Amino acid sequence: MQNQHIIRNFIVETPSKPGNFAKVATAIGMAEGDIGDISTLKSGALTTIRDISITCKSEAQLQQVIDNIETIGNGVKIHAVTDDVLKAHEGGKIAMKSRLDVRSLGDLQRIYTPGVASVCMEIVNYPEKANYFTSIGSSVAIVTDGTAILGLGNIGSVAGMPVMEGKAVLLDQFVGLSGVPILLNTSDPDEIVETVKHIHQGFGAILLEDIGSPHCFEIEERLKAELPIPVMHDDQHGTAVVALAAILSACKSTGVDPKKAVIGQIGLGAAGLAICRMLMAYGIDEVYGLDRQEEAQDRLIHYGGKTKSSLEELMQTCDIIVATTGVSGLIKPEMIRSGQIILALSNPNPEILPTEAIAAGAAFAADGRSVNNVIGFPGIFKGALDAGASDITYPMLIAAATAIVNHTKPGELIPNPLDPMLHHLVARAVEEAANMEMNK
Numbered sequence: 001m002q003n004q005h006i007i008r009n010f011i012v013e014t015p016s017k018p019g020n021f022a023k024v025a026t027a028i029g030m031a032e033g034d035i036g037d038i039s040t041l042k043s044g045a046l047t048t049i050r051d052i053s054i055t056c057k058s059e060a061q062l063q064q065v066i067d068n069i070e071t072i073g074n075g076v077k078i079h080a081v082t083d084d085v086l087k088a089h090e091g092g093k094i095a096m097k098s099r100l101d102v103r104s105l106g107d108l109q110r111i112y113t114p115g116v117a118s119v120c121m122e123i124v125n126y127p128e129k130a131n132y133f134t135s136i137g138s139s140v141a142i143v144t145d146g147t148a149i150l151g152l153g154n155i156g157s158v159a160g161m162p163v164m165e166g167k168a169v170l171l172d173q174f175v176g177l178s179g180v181p182i183l184l185n186t187s188d189p190d191e192i193v194e195t196v197k198h199i200h201q202g203f204g205a206i207l208l209e210d211i212g213s214p215h216c217f218e219i220e221e222r223l224k225a226e227l228p229i230p231v232m233h234d235d236q237h238g239t240a241v242v243a244l245a246a247i248l249s250a251c252k253s254t255g256v257d258p259k260k261a262v263i264g265q266i267g268l269g270a271a272g273l274a275i276c277r278m279l280m281a282y283g284i285d286e287v288y289g290l291d292r293q294e295e296a297q298d299r300l301i302h303y304g305g306k307t308k309s310s311l312e313e314l315m316q317t318c319d320i321i322v323a324t325t326g327v328s329g330l331i332k333p334e335m336i337r338s339g340q341i342i343l344a345l346s347n348p349n350p351e352i353l354p355t356e357a358i359a360a361g362a363a364f365a366a367d368g369r370s371v372n373n374v375i376g377f378p379g380i381f382k383g384a385l386d387a388g389a390s391d392i393t394y395p396m397l398i399a400a401a402t403a404i405v406n407h408t409k410p411g412e413l414i415p416n417p418l419d420p421m422l423h424h425l426v427a428r429a430v431e432e433a434a435n436m437e438m439n440k
């Protein structure tokens, strides 16, 4: 996949003599790099260090810029080449902050000892007040074992921390919940279940993230059964909610009855199996799955789903294709039938680019940047917590999908994740569904 705009920041040291920066600028220009902002980080008697922002059109061009600067010699050195994404992550993306200021001894005594002791005793006497007098009820543990970070595979939970911090940022900014990453150094289901059980009481809900299949299924099932608070594996159900919403919107736009649509799901891991289960729970009969692993296909059959024997057969026979394999470029343009709806949801790179799918004849196409569980999970957790629900159920998830569809503009597949109303509406729909279930 060709990148069109690669922005990198070059930290370059030059001897502090006139003309040296001009040599660097010429070297960049010779490689057709485009110079943006320049800031001087250090201006010493002997050397000067500058941070130069350079835009390139390809990795090869970027390498040429580096080579050209490095061949200048005479004390010109590149200390680092950083990108703006990495820069945005410097120091991490989240921090635990206090809501109250400590400006006086009175504040200190109210917020901490001795005043705090009376609040502790209030909770001892009335345990249900813990949610009122602490942040527990608005805190969500974001738990990963690092075994399926995006489509990058088993890269470990520390390498997955930027994703977990990202989820925490979204919970905070979209619905005002505090997400706390919990990085596990085990992928053993028994150990994960035990660990989460031991820490759960500090949280209002548990969001399982990027835990690979098949162990994610057992872990979620056991935690849902054993914990008194909502537990949801976002890659399963958050993704399934958003996929269902996108499919319903596409059907609306094309005049197709979704219950009569023939849907093919490629990849039956965490996301794929849950998408099939969600579509079947919604009442769609013709849902076919395909996975390179037989046991994944058997799992779908166990839930009442059907399978196809090859990618070619699935692409030939289904009207709507959803792919969550983590395999970039798996769907070739020549496999697409005119009028098909293609949701290639793998991150960071989809099974086919939406532009390629449309050029090949698809009626609608989207990738995992737009059809992304960010549309659903903030509101789902907020709604469940506001309702005081102890579980996240299919009626709550279907209510979330319906709220998303109702908030999608005609002709579009999915709303803008930055629309402030979206997460509010999802939360209210989930809360209402939870209340209805609790009052049954």
Ligand SMILES: NC(=O)C1=CN([C@@H]2O[C@H](COP(=O)(O)OP(=O)(O)OC[C@H]3O[C@@H](n4cnc5c(N)ncnc54)[C@H](O)[C@@H]3O)[C@@H](O)[C@H]2O)C=CC1
Pocket (backbone or CB within 6 Å): 148, 149, 150, 151, 152, 210, 211, 212, 213, 234, 235, 236, 239, 266, 267, 268, 269, 270, 271, 272, 290, 291, 292, 293, 296, 323, 324, 325, 326, 327, 330, 345, 346, 347, 348, 367, 368, 369, 371, 372, 373, 374
């Ligand atoms: N857009 C979104 O909101 C989301 C996207 N995803 C993406 O979906 C992808 C998969 O994620 P998970 O389901 O968590 O991973 P997973 O590892 O649980 O599942 C992947 C499944 O795809 C199957 N597979 C791989 N290559 C295949 C092929 N050539 N043909 C058929 N099946 C194949 C694997 O056997 C496995 O069962 C990742 O790239 C992830 O980023 C996941 C969750 C949310």
Ligand SMILES: CC(=O)C(=O)O
Pocket (backbone or CB within 6 Å): 149, 150, 151, 210, 234, 235, 346, 347, 368, 372, 373, 374
């Ligand atoms: C979006 C997400 O959760 C994933 O790609 O894994």
Ligand SMILES: [Mg+2]
Pocket (backbone or CB within 6 Å): 150, 209, 210, 234, 235
């Ligand atoms: Mg994920």
